[in-house]
Amino acid sequence: MSLFGIAWRNIRQRLLTSGLTALSLALGVALVVATLVIGDVVKQAFNSGSGLGYNMIVGAKGSPLQLVLNSVYLISKPIENIPWAFYEEFLPAAARGDGVAGRYAGSVQTAVPICMGDYFRGYRVVGTNTAYFDRLTYGGGGASAFARFFARIVGGSATVGAPRPFAFAAGRNFRDDEFFGGVLGADVAASLGLKVGDPFAPTHGADDGLVHDPFTVTGVLARTDTPVDRGVYVNMEGFYLQEGHAKPVDGAAPKPAARDPHAAPEPLPAAHREVTAILVETASLPGLPAELTAMGLRTAVNEGRDGQAAEPIREIAVLIGLFVRPLELLLLLVTALVVVVSAIGILVSMVGSSLERTRDVAIMRALGARRSHVLATVLIEAVLLAVGGGLAGWALGHVLVAAIGPLITTNAGVSASLLSAAPAAELLLVPFLIGLAILAALLPALAAYRTDVAKWLG
Amino acid sequence: MAAPVIELKDVRKSFAMPGGETVSVLDIEAFAVAEQEQLALTGQSGSGKSTLLHVISGIMRPDAGSVRIDGHDITRLGEAAADRVRADKLGLVFQQFNLLPGFTALENVLVAMSFGSGKPDRWRAADLLASVGLSHRLHHKPAELSVGQQQRVAVARALANRPRVVLADEPTASIDAAHQEQVIDLLKTTCAEQDVALVVVTHAPEVAAAFPRRLRLEAFNRAAVHHG
Numbered sequence: 219m220s221l222f223g224i225a226w227r228n229i230r231q232r233l234l235t236s237g238l239t240a241l242s243l244a245l246g247v248a249l250v251v252a253t254l255v256i257g258d259v260v261k262q263a264f265n266s267g268s269g270l271g272y273n274m275i276v277g278a279k280g281s282p283l284q285l286v287l288n289s290v291y292l293i294s295k296p297i298e299n300i301p302w303a304f305y306e307e308f309l310p311a312a313a314r315g316d317g318v319a320g321r322y323a324g325s326v327q328t329a330v331p332i333c334m335g336d337y338f339r340g341y342r343v344v345g346t347n348t349a350y351f352d353r354l355t356y357g358g359g360g361a362s363a364f365a366r367f368f369a370r371i372v373g374g375s376a377t378v379g380a381p382r383p384f385a386f387a388a389g390r391n392f393r394d395d396e397f398f399g400g401v402l403g404a405d406v407a408a409s410l411g412l413k414v415g416d417p418f419a420p421t422h423g424a425d426d427g428l429v430h431d432p433f434t435v436t437g438v439l440a441r442t443d444t445p446v447d448r449g450v451y452v453n454m455e456g457f458y459l460q461e462g463h464a465k466p467v468d469g470a471a472p473k474p475a476a477r478d479p480h481a482a483p484e485p486l487p488a489a490h491r492e493v494t495a496i497l498v499e500t501a502s503l504p505g506l507p508a509e510l511t512a513m514g515l516r517t518a519v520n521e522g523r524d525g526q527a528a529e530p531i532r533e534i535a536v537l538i539g540l541f542v543r544p545l546e547l548l549l550l551l552v553t554a555l556v557v558v559v560s561a562i563g564i565l566v567s568m569v570g571s572s573l574e575r576t577r578d579v580a581i582m583r584a585l586g587a588r589r590s591h592v593l594a595t596v597l598i599e600a601v602l603l604a605v606g607g608g609l610a611g612w613a614l615g616h617v618l619v620a621a622i623g624p625l626i627t628t629n630a631g632v633s634a635s636l637l638s639a640a641p642a643a644e645l646l647l648v649p650f651l652i653g654l655a656i657l658a659a660l661l662p663a664l665a666a667y668r669t670d671v672a673k674w675l676g
Numbered sequence: 677m678a679a680p681v682i683e684l685k686d687v688r689k690s691f692a693m694p695g696g697e698t699v700s701v702l703d704i705e706a707f708a709v710a711e712q713e714q715l716a717l718t719g720q721s722g723s724g725k726s727t728l729l730h731v732i733s734g735i736m737r738p739d740a741g742s743v744r745i746d747g748h749d750i751t752r753l754g755e756a757a758a759d760r761v762r763a764d765k766l767g768l769v770f771q772q773f774n775l776l777p778g779f780t781a782l783e784n785v786l787v788a789m790s791f792g793s794g795k796p797d798r799w800r801a802a803d804l805l806a807s808v809g810l811s812h813r814l815h816h817k818p819a820e821l822s823v824g825q826q827q828r829v830a831v832a833r834a835l836a837n838r839p840r841v842v843l844a845d846e847p848t849a850s851i852d853a854a855h856q857e858q859v860i861d862l863l864k865t866t867c868a869e870q871d872v873a874l875v876v877v878t879h880a881p882e883v884a885a886a887f888p889r890r891l892r893l894e895a896f897n898r899a900a901v902h903h904g
Contacts, residue, residue, distance in 0.1 A: 219786040219787050220790065221790070223790075224787060231779075581774045582787065584733070584768055585787065585791055586763020586788070587763075588756045588760070591791065671735045672736045675770060675774065
């Protein structure tokens, strides 16, 4: 019979004590695994914003973090709107009515306007144009050179694979002339059960606000695992035509005309238009590093009075510093406490059974067992408990994550399932537990090592 | 006379009492047990019987003298080496049987084998248990066995590593008079079959009477005599 077999027998002999120890260990490990995985998932949620298809957001002056939270993560409130004329400063001559290139157009590759403020059953409605899905990308470092540059500075990671164009799981992007066409993010379509062709009517300002005209779903996006999955995107031309969306000029806003369903609607005049933000992909100017182009554009915009330019990757780094790092520290603290409690559990179990064990040890020593044998047997017993409890806890932790997955999805915007993992930390967990178990069992193992055989055999 | 499997020379052992007084328990000039010999050691309570067994088995070190087991002076060996000699050369049968309660009869024998130089051998362990009449109780734990059956497991376990000598400490003290003879017969027969010497420590004259050689500890332990 091997020492392993003897240790296993000892565990079975004290089944209740051993079982309770393994159970407490498993619960502790489950908590650690769940917190590690959830922490990782939440971090991914923030990091997913770093793989944007743009490297700059232009919006009203105010908090750049708020601008990013609102534009990228679709959370928080918009700061204010910016004038349409300011947006046009980012457009090339061909895209402007006056045929003159905008002030910043030379530094811009793509500028996509977004208008916010409406909701649809808990999800943000974003008014935009076709370029959002036709020209922007997601994942990796679409914005890329700039994003990578800042990622290097802040020590984060901006690249999570190559930038990918948006794909549609069903249907297509709305067309410019489909004023009342809309595209749904994967989560929105899945949770609301909407499909191509279904109508949906956004509400103004809040879920219980004024109900706007219905839009029609032209497409459902394939999953991107970014905040885009949680957005409802409508043609901004239709968005502008809703009540309360036209900017009053000289104190008067145009009244929405009763629309003739058979006639093409008239677009809102530029004078009444505003945008909430502009998603900008900067151009690479000949002979100039892309980072410097972006830096120059940012400086130019921020020195003006019309708005501010924020780099999402930098703000995301601030965000992570503000929320994710403290969260990680908190999780680390919880983990440390759980680990200490687990170690004490093993110690208590081992010490608790030491009287019974001492007699067995004395018998084994009388039969010729070396002190090293009894030391090893006690340590193996602890390791077996740690491995058993650890693996059970690991599995339980993942079940726990799967159970609260929907809650995480709702709040963090990323899916957490049975297979979600924090691989690096999880791989270290069981070896760490084994080390911990050995440490905790050292005291009872040494007591067994020192057992006075003659005294116990009488 | 054949070469001794146990040989003690000038062995002394004393214990320090709480008050600082030292009490001598063993003072033996010479004691030997020959190969395959079977003898009974008797003595009054406190005559040093258990201490002598502990010293012979290497569980306790004497203050002076030498203890040779099959030629190995265990007083000169390190603890691990002395443990190995005990595992390989000696088989112990205790008064309280001292079986491991969480292990089956078979496993109790296998555990003893795992500390010896050879590999644990399930078939031999089963054979040993069969030789003491327990082939139908291999997978029973001590609590599921009668007192007599537990004693038989203890005998089989003592023979697990093909020892040169079996030391039995009051093996009949925990069983009724009707079974005493059976246990002694079992020990004598089994040890004889395996060519193993047998030393039985007992305070019961009727048990000692079953052995051709009987020694009173007081006769050769000067400390016991002084105690008186």
